[in-house]
Amino acid sequence: MKKICVIGSNAFSGQDFVDLLLDDPNREVIGISRSPEQPDYMLRYKSHPNLGGFRFQRFDLNGDADALAAFLDKEKPDTIVNHASQSEVGPSWDHPDHWYQTNCVAMTKLVNHLSKVDYLDKFLQISTPEVYGTTSGIVKEDAPANPSTPYASSRAATDQMIEVFRKQYGFPIISVRPTNYYGARQQLFKIICRTVIYAKLGKRIQLHGGGVAVKSYIHVRDVSRGVLEILKSSPLNEMYHLSPAQGIAVKDVVEKLCRRMGVNLSDAVDIAPERPGQDMAYVIDSTKARNAFGWTTEISFDEGVDEVVSWIEANWDEIKDTSLDYQHKA
Numbered sequence: 001m002k003k004i005c006v007i008g009s010n011a012f013s014g015q016d017f018v019d020l021l022l023d024d025p026n027r028e029v030i031g032i033s034r035s036p037e038q039p040d041y042m043l044r045y046k047s048h049p050n051l052g053g054f055r056f057q058r059f060d061l062n063g064d065a066d067a068l069a070a071f072l073d074k075e076k077p078d079t080i081v082n083h084a085s086q087s088e089v090g091p092s093w094d095h096p097d098h099w100y101q102t103n104c105v106a107m108t109k110l111v112n113h114l115s116k117v118d119y120l121d122k123f124l125q126i127s128t129p130e131v132y133g134t135t136s137g138i139v140k141e142d143a144p145a146n147p148s149t150p151y152a153s154s155r156a157a158t159d160q161m162i163e164v165f166r167k168q169y170g171f172p173i174i175s176v177r178p179t180n181y182y183g184a185r186q187q188l189f190k191i192i193c194r195t196v197i198y199a200k201l202g203k204r205i206q207l208h209g210g211g212v213a214v215k216s217y218i219h220v221r222d223v224s225r226g227v228l229e230i231l232k233s234s235p236l237n238e239m240y241h242l243s244p245a246q247g248i249a250v251k252d253v254v255e256k257l258c259r260r261m262g263v264n265l266s267d268a269v270d271i272a273p274e275r276p277g278q279d280m281a282y283v284i285d286s287t288k289a290r291n292a293f294g295w296t297t298e299i300s301f302d303e304g305v306d307e308v309v310s311w312i313e314a315n316w317d318e319i320k321d322t323s324l325d326y327q328h329k330a
Helices: 012-021 065-075 096-114 150-169 191-201 220-233 250-261 287-293 301-314
Strands: 003-007 028-033 054-058 079-082 122-126 173-178 180-182 205-208 217-219 239-242 269-272
Touching: 003 012, 003 065, 012 028, 012 220, 065 096, 079 220, 096 150, 122 150, 122 220, 150 173, 173 220, 180 220, 191 205, 191 250, 191 301, 205 250, 217 220, 217 301, 220 239, 220 287, 239 287, 250 301
Parallel strands: 003 028, 003 079, 028 054, 079 122, 122 173, 173 239, 180 217, 205 269
Antiparallel strands: none
16 A cells, blocks of 8 residues: 555545554555645644645546546556545435435446556445444344435445446455544534534534434544554455444433533533434444454543543634534535
């Protein structure tokens, strides 16, 4: 892995993965995103001592597909890791065609092109356990897809499309399905960051469905470490889950954050209707990655929450005036 291209390097998970890659000064890392690089406080790699090993290029998977393909043919990365997707669940009901265009149609064009090149050794796709829908029991990598939202359906379609190219052309795929990332530098409208910010502003959180849905929160650096180990050690044509040992209800997350911020839960939340298609639980089994690579989560939820609070407080002057609303881009 001498030259690695990270598509979606502005994404929360992508920027953290870039930072981890730069720990090896012998790697050349290229970041690709459709938007300009975010402010420095949102990009962990900006303070990396080996930042000179990183280059950023701006391409939109939808509008710049041909230019992106030409750029990749020129650079000839041996490894591509795709963190890019249209990723929000709730808004996918408003413009489902946009989610399919980015997650499935644009990705099909890219994979079709890359299936014909001779420089690519590995393509790692960051997928999502959302494709399983609401689950119970032990959910392993061979569980059937049962998506319940346009977002999840578009991601399941992408996974199936890539599998077709693997079967027909030997496309060099490895797939990873991490559970709910969190950590410093996450999008501010996400529940953990939003709760901390609202507590500081004295605003009330909308707790959809009373917060009974169970999520499997995992620190973004634990995901990055897992993805890197999989890249290094896994054979092709494998799928892995990356998840904590157990899940936690969203209400319990918000309550923990409120205690951390010195706010009573009853003073901080309003109960709102549940979102359409909300999966009530997915607690995903990651035994395969744990046994194959000795991977495990290293950052406890309490440690991760403390990190988020400290990051928000350290960057409060920039954050306090930033919109907390999801901004949709087609």
